[in-house]
Amino acid sequence: MSGSDVSRDGVEGARPGRDALTGAHAGRRRGRGRGERAVVPDAEFSSYYGEPVLNRPTWKALDIAGYLFCGGLAGASSLLAAGADATARPVLARTAKLGAAGAISVSLAALVHDLGRPARFLNMLRVVKPTSPMSLGSWLLAGYAPLTVAAAAADVTGRYRVVGAAATAGAAALGPVVATYTAVLISDTAVPSWHEGHRELPFVFAGSAATAAAGLALAGAPAGQTGPARRAAVLGAALELGAFRLMKRRMGLAAEPYETGRPHGLLRTAEVLTAGGAALAACAGRRRSRVLGAVAGTALLAGSAALRFGVFHAGVASAEDPKYTVVPQRERLAARSRPGGAEGGRP
């Protein structure tokens, strides 16, 4: 009856009554609610019915990408706040302090909201675990968030200035770590497009944090005080875009998810908004234009957010396709067996 052959390379001939492919390099099944993606000239690899090797991250995009964005915005804002205080730029200082306190509150809310059991969020502080970036991050935020709130409160009320100054300094010391540790958080997973970027991603996030904080400052402070923010926008954009390029160049096949589908769209948008926003910010400085500054600031904020969502979705896409797990690991094995000559299956 059946004229089909099931071989290691798939199926040859007609297969009446069934359409499931078997064996090596079987077609990709409709994944859990995921649209079909065009397949670029593929590396040869085997998989189990095209099923992913990894389990898809269960994190919700809005919560976790939002958390990455808000953490960066808050951390770099704390630096701007301290600098503004030191150089007598009161409106810039207040904008940055309020921004840091607001953003870190939103990010904490997002983190708790993403928990499967939000009522148990305090379990995060049950242990201190150096091997868990989320554990260290929780302790970091537990120290950092109150400092930003104290700094903002002292600024707004104009009371307890000494406490406010100390809190501002403390927040500025922790802020850069808050902005970059989130890169470790997502790199410390088996997700290929996150893990393979673990060297450059902290720099991408540092740059993105600087542009976001600069954007908020540009939108909220008069042009006369935003000189440092404009410079931060330009330098941050250069750091972000440069480190991102380098990351994609170095990570091999795992860079592909950043260059296809929805993540690609988001990251293109991020690039245009960040570069455009930084250029506008530079112009706004020359023209002393508040409106231009606000437009630049909005673009920078949106660009930073788009970058975080792009990175998030690229990671999820890389976990959903067995190719990104299997092919690099195969190459690693092949490279290892080459000099030693221990070819073939392990004993």
Next chain:
Amino acid sequence: MTDDTAARAAGSTGAPPRVGFFTDTSVCIGCKACEVACKEWNAIPEDGLELTGMSYDNTQGLGASTWRHVAFVEQRKPLGGQEPGVGHGNHEDHEDIDVFAAARGLGAPPGSPLAPDGRTELRWLMSSDVCKHCTRAACLDVCPTGSLFRTEFGTVVVQEDVCNGCGYCVPACPYGVIDQRPGDGRAWKCTLCYDRLGVGMEPACAKSCPTDSIQFGPLEELRERAAARVARLHAAGVTDARLYGADPEDGVGGDGAFFLLLDEPEVYGLPPDPVVTTRDLPAMWRHAAAAAVSLTALAAVCFAGRPR
């Protein structure tokens, strides 16, 4: 070997020997008794009834409510020795059967028609997958609450009364084992029947396996048995046979649950060279620290420039 150090490093003193599974897929008949026994014993809820068209596999993969998963792979390839009860060297009641002679008879030359309708031979690979109870377990490393812990048996278990459902273990596991249960929110996976081990019983899946494809025991003993089994299969001409996860030098420090496979791991949906993600954690922190310093320097430069 230093298998006990896993439990000892976690603070268990006078611990029993590390235990695990050796899943010999060459004798798996795909009956799914293990899947059923696991669900029954651990009272795991139903997680979807659908026909996938993936051979006889409608379970699809491991997850929060699937702790054993039997994979079915169909290949056009001569098989070798997929005989129930093939001796492991310790089953005296089978000693008188020359299974290898029988196995040789099974493998028709490739391409030779077996059936009058012209169909050629089909090799059916079946393998019961499970949590690997890694020596260096990423899920355990990244768990921020301490809910995941190493037991005195060297296994990796979630304490469900502590888990707050942060979901970090899910993308951390290099094998795609642990998952968050929808509606419940917490992470679940194989416990290697921690409750049964405590009273000296073997895990439900191993107990139910009719062909002894799933073998439970002290890990060192299992590794010896597995090595002998591979040698016998190779001698019988089943050159595809290989161990997976048995090497304590691999990227996860060896698996507490390891396998004898008849093809490349990825054919069964297993990663060919898994590495515990926290191996690179020191490098990650170093780069993050450098990035944090760069960000501070960047801000300093911005303020140090011209006034205003």
